[in-house]
Each structure stands twice: as C-alpha cells, then as structure tokens.
Amino acid sequence: MKKILVANRGEIAIRVMKTAQKMGIKTVAIYSTADRNAPHVKFADEAVCIGEAPSNKSYLLGSKIIAEAKRLNVDGIHPGYGFLSENADFAEEVEKNNIVFIGPKSDAIRVMGSKLAAKEAVKTYNIPMVPGIDEAITDLAKAKAIAKEIGFPILIKASAGGGGKGMRIVEKEGDLESQMKRAISEATSAFGDGSVFIEKYVTSPRHIEIQIMADVFGNILYFFERECSIQRRHQKVVEEAPSAILNPELRKKMGIAATKVAESCNYVGAGTVEFLMDADLNFYFLEMNTRLQVEHPVSELISGVDLVELQIKVARGETLEMKQEDLRINGHALELRVYAEDPLNDFLPSVGTLEVYKLPQGEGIRVDNGFEEGMEVPIYYDPMLSKLITHGKDREEAMQLMIKAIDDYHIAGVETTLPFGKFVFEHESFRSGNFDTHFVKDYYSPEMLRNKAEIEARLAALMAIRKYEEDQKKLRIPTA
Template identity: 55%
Template sequence: MKQTIKKVLVANRGEIALRVMRTCYEMGIRTVAIYSTPDAKAPHVKFADESVWVGEAASSESYLDMDKVIGAAKQTDADAIHPGYGFLSENGEFSNRVKDEGIIFIGPSAESMRLMGDKTAARDLMGKAGVPCPPGTKDAMEDVEKALSVARNVGFPVLIKAAAGGGGKGMRIVHDEKDFTASVKSAQSEARNAFGDDRVYVEKYLEEPRHIEFQILADRDGNTVHLFERECSVQRRHQKVIEEAPSSLLTSKLRDEMADAAVKAAKACNYEGAGTIEFLVDKHQKFYFLEMNTRLQVEHPVTEMITGIDLVRAQIEIAEGKPLPFQQNDIQKNGHAIECRVYAEDPSDQFLPSTGTLTRHRIPAGAGVRVDSGVEEGGEVTINYDPMISKLSVHSATRKLAIKKMLRALHEYEISGCRTTIPFCEFTLKHDAFSSGQYDTHFVKDHFDPVKETMFEKVNELDALAASLVAALHEDSQGSGKNGNLKQTGTDVNQWWSNRR
C-alpha cells in the first residue's frame, strides 16, 4: 500500500541527521529532531521544524532509548522514522516496534536485519545464494578445539570475528596457533560488551585484502539494482577513513561479477530499501562476501556524486511504497569521487579521540566540493559520541583530478581546538601507494609514520595559537583603539591564516 510521508522524525544526531533533513526539506516533508542535553544547540536541532529532548548524554539514556524515540514520534505526530546509521538503525526490535505503532520505518524489514546482522546466518544464506564466502567455520564456535582444527585446515593467519558484530569490534587476527585460544577469549569478551552476544567464528585471513562494497537499492516489488562500488581500504582499527568511487582495482569483468553477487545477496534476504554488500578482494582478485549493512552508509556521498542519485530520497520513496524510478541500465557512473572522514582524533597517537571545542571551523568550498558536518564553530566534540567532525567529499572527471581537488580542499580546511585526521588524509593522498591505486587494508600499518605526523600536528598547533593571538589583537584594535597599527596596516586574520598555510 502506498502512503505519502508528511513528517519524518530522524532518530539520530550530527551530520547524518542534518543530511536526512535536507533531503526531507527538498521533498516538502517536515522534520523532527531528537537531542540529548549536550546536543541542545546542535545544527540538526536548529534545522528541524520541531525538536524533542530525549535524555542526558549517555546514548543508552537518549538516542538508544526506544521508548523515548518512539514517544517523541507520537508526541509530534511524525508518520515516519528515519534511523540514519548507527544507534538503532540496524535494530530489528526497534523496526518492529515502530511499525506496531503505525509509524513507517524508513529501512528494511526486521527479518532482513536479523538474517544479515548475524554473520554466521548471513554466511550460510550467501552460500546458498551462490555468493562466495571466505573459508572458515560455518557456524559460531562452541568448542575452541574444533575451531582450532578448522583454523589449521584453512591455514594461519585467520580472523576471529563476532557473529553479531561490526565496525571492527570483536575481531582478532591470529598469526600463530599458540595465540589462538587467548585471542578467542579476548574477542568473545569484546563482543559480549559491544553487542551482548559473545558468539564468534573463524575465517581465513586474506592476503593483501581490498575492502570493496556495492551500494544496492530494492523496492517492495523486488526490483533490485546496484549503484556501483566504493573502495574503503584505507582504515584504522578496521574502520574506514578514506573512501572512493569507483575502485581503482576492478576490471569491467570483476565489477560485473561482484555487482551480480551483490544483487543476489540482497534478493536472498528479500531486501527493501538502501543497503550495502561488502566484499574483500584478495591479491589474486578473488572476492568474498564480508557482510551486509542494512542501512545507509557513512560514505554514501561518493556514490551520490558519481551517479547523481539521492539515496535518502530513494529510501523515503521506497518506504512510501513507490517503485524504483529507474532500471539497472539507466544508472551510469560519472567521474570519480573521494571522501575523507574528518575525525577529532590524533593520528600520531593511534588515532585516539581528541575532544574539545572547535575554536575555528572554516570549511572548504568550490565546484565539486561537499562538506557534511554536524558541528559548527564554537561547538564541542565530546567523548559521548563518535568523534567525527565532518565528511569532506569531492568529485571530478578523473581519479587523478579528484585527488588534486581533495588535497586542495584539505589544505583549505581550517580547524583548531582539537587534533584531526586532516594531516593523515593529506599524507595518504600524497603517498605513491594511494596515488597509484596499489594499496590495501594494511595501508596504515605498512606506510604511516606517526612520528612525522606528530611534527606536522605540532606545527598546526602553533599556527592555531598564533592565529588566535592575531585575532585577539585585531579585536582589541577595533574595540579599544590600542594596537591601532594592526588595523591601520590592513592586517586581516583570515588572510594571515591563508598565508601561513
């Protein structure tokens, strides 16, 4: 049954909440923001038509509290909920509860989430659908000795992975048999804490792996298409930092094979909405199913840039019961796009969070440059949530030109108040391994020298301090008349900053 959505509650925060609201605005759909105490003045709250406070800083007391989120939707008469990514976006119980209240859930069914959220169930389903999976245990391990026997058969190194996991949690690489049992226990403990489920399984650790994923869209009538691939191999702690589309690795033949597998995977779980099929490709260009993300991905802007398709609009229209307005042959890729995640992290200290107030946040601009940010200048990056400041994306005619445009945008980006991943992104884009397209998921381990980045960050800190001093002097010269020579010489802090960089 088709139903027109008139008001959407976005069950999220930060840049993704704001990104969803922007498409809703363009579609003439009213929006409701939810917020925790520290997010009271956040950009997504200011942008929304209405907002509802849902609790204190802890996610468990706010964004993860199903009763409060659904209560906010009922209180504001929202007829749909968009979960964004993270938080409740892949929670089947939440999806069912939303639908039980007569509210549209903008996402897949709870059954699809269940099938693809459990990694062992997903592997079994993919095997039946003819989608290749890495060799390893078929089910979650109950006997460590049996699992060790499987590991011996497939050969070390192996991966121990959480059955209910994702985002690198509950994952251990084991290179030597003597470390196997301890690694299993460690992975189980982390999985239990992160997901409330300590089941783990074993699979072969692939050599020189590339992380490549395919965006898919599927409507209620079973029409399923792919929107080409994204390369996500530059990672820290098994989490992505830089993504690009299309991949520099794939031949036309391999792309077609992987795309066909992605569509089969989506159809196997009767998928509806936007989702992503993730693969690993080894050095022999053999690909294997990794997992399915039953939601919108952080890195979706690069796909939007090369296809011209608004994925959030597609999600909403599918949730309204509308058929896909295009077929596979209608979707063409155009040019090349790159996304850099700008995190408040210290690359010189194992990418640990670097929280604080953004005393300066001036974003880059220009043709083909997109910034998705959920934090404004003067806003605070706290320890309560993901330390992402923004997603910086660029689009150009070729990969070479896209790299140059991204380097220009990174150079133009001005942030002070916390350390960021900008220097790491610049380092990566300038590195021969990346520029040549010959890189894999070991890029950080194989190429990144944190000592050099430490020196770069110290220079940036000095620049930020000096800029603050110049700004203070400038304000003083305008306010009290002192230091008037600064004003008289026409010194401008923004020009000064530009010259320093």
C-alpha cells in the same frame, strides 16, 4: 509522508533533513541535553529533547523515540546510521506502531545482523565465501582443528557485530588460545553475545562494497562500488568510488552478487554488501550493512542520484523508476572522514572546543557537516565532525581537489584526521591504486606525519621570509 523524525544527530541528521525538505516533508529532530544547541536541532522544523547526554539515556531509547513520534504525528522514522539503525527490535516496534521505518524490514535486519545467519541465507545463491565454518564456537580444541584445516593465518570474528570489535588475526597456533579469549570477551562486552566464528584470513585484502537499493516490488539496483581499504582499527577513514582496480566485467559480477544477497533476505531499501578482495581479484562475501552507510556521498556523486530520496520513495511504496542499464559512472569521488582524533597519538579521541571551524568551499567540494565554530566536541558519541567529499572528472582531479580542500579546512581547538588524510592522498601507494587494508600498518607512522608537518612549516617560514625581503626591496626603490 508529510513528517519524518530523524532518530540521529550530527551530519547524518542534517543530511536526511535536507532531502526531506527538498521533497516538501517536515522534519523532527531529537537531541540529548549535550546536543541542545547542535546544528541539526536548529535545522529541523521541530525538535524534542529525548534524554541525558549518554546515548543509552537518549539516542538509544527506542520506545521513547517512538512515543514522541506518535505524539508529534510523525509518518516515518529515518534512523540514519549507528545508534538504532540496525536494531531489528526497534524497526519492528516502529512497524507495530503504524509508523514507516525508512529502512529494511526487521526480518532482514535480523538475518543480516548475524554474520552466521547471513552466510546461511546467501549460501544457496552461489556467492563466493571466505573458507571457514558456518557455526559459532567457543571450544579451543575445535578451533585448533578448524584452523589447521583451513590454514593459518585465520581471522576470529564476532558473529553479532562489526566495527572491528571481537576481531582478531591469528598468525600461528600458539597465539590461538589467547586471541580466542580476547575476541570472546570483547564481543560479549560490545554486543552482549560472545559468539565467534573462524575463517581464513585473506592476505593483502581490499575492502570493496556495493551500494544497493531495492523496492517492495522486487526491483534491486546496484549503484557501483566503493573502495574502503584505508582503515584504522578496522574502521574506515578514506573511501572512494569507483575502485581503482575494478574493470567493467568484475564490477558487473560483484554488482549482481550484491543484488543476490539482497534477494536472499527479501531486502527493501538502501543497503551495502561488503566484499573482501584478494591480490588475485577474487572476491568473497563479508557482510551486509542494513542501512545507509557513512560513505554514501561518493556513490551519490558518481551515479547522480540522491540515495536518501530513493530511501524515502521506496519506504512510501513507490517503484524504482530507473533501470540498471540507465546507471552510468560519472567521474570519481573521494571521502575523508574528519574525526576529532589525534593521528599523532594512535588516533585517540580529541575533545575540546572548536575555537576555529571554517569549511572549505568550491566546485567539486562537498562537506556533510554537523558542527559549527564555538561548539564543544562531546565525549559521549562517535568523534566524527564531518565528511569531506570531492568529485572530479577523474581520480587525479578528485585527489588534487581533496588536497586543496584539506588545506582550506581550518580547525583549531581539537586535533583531527585532516593531516592524516593529506598524508594518504599524497602517498604514492594510494595515488597508484596499489594499496590494501594494511596501508596504515605498512606506510603510516606518527613520526612520518610529524616530520612532514615540520618540513611544511619550515618551507612556509622560508617563503614568508623571501616575500618579506622582496617587499623590502620594493620599498627601497626610489620613486621618480
């Protein structure tokens, strides 16, 4: 494999290109008209404009991307995450054009892309499942009967997608009809498929996922777990590895379950098996993401592996050289997704120009970044600017490093999730490890963040006044 096209943008495009360059592989960037001067375009060996700013006129044009890849004699296509990364038709078209898709086979993407098909695939492997039904429904009477059988609260979920779209928690029967209609409508709008299913809602849930890697020879490894319970709008904002609540026995049990999920669909490449965990540490299969995850850096830091490098090697047909017993957890890693969002205004996107954009540096600090000072934050794509990651010898050190890194990350021109991140890492519930996916609902409010910012500003002002007074005293001391 001599040349790879990265079918993505921003930080993940640069992340993949860095490893490719380290391996002596040439890289091709694609870009929309809005991204003409983006860092990933400058970083690549070659770059080609793929279309206009909206993603459906650029980054989602699978056939056009493949045509450009063929024109430029590309050997492999890495999809990153988002966009076409879990599009089975795109993966299949890449394969048919004799280009290596650096990801799983299209059949595995197709099976795991449907939550119902995924449940069907893994049910013979003795993997714990959340109580519910294994078929899509739209009939209200049937939904009521199922809900009564498994008991409220229940969760309505879109079969065809994720990211919190088409998902509704229903506490009581009286809310079922309206929430069913909303879920079906949202799923249809987001995925073109209104299929929904019902399962028991796990109270006080924690979201824990296992990173796996599989080669074409049937070897499957798990690279421990990531805790992803700090979420807003059912989407992750803070991740860490390992989880603060797993012991070695439970970690191994979940790891083996994850490899069985991969085995159920003949999986090849990097993937993530997601589980829900209840307050009694029972875990249930949720879904499989058939791609590299946004939060993969925390797994890399604690396991000491380059997951993108392994992806490329597996795609080239190489055997995974390491064994499960060779893998050890080294320290603790945290990740904050730095979004151009306003945490004081319901995390709504904040667009504008990055008037100031200075990254933190230092030992134990990693920033996977896709922007630079002076750039506009485009309205067309996900508003994530970067990922701020810290790695310490233990959880406490990783948290202290993270707080310092947030303080040293200077951004002006847009609002970001940096203040929210600091709120999380300083909160006693997070620091103790006693939290779940309701963290934002239970502990966070814009007023709390605003008050905290005002107190910090007042303290900074008092410190400045005290320093000024001390400096004045020094100036007034007569010299001999």
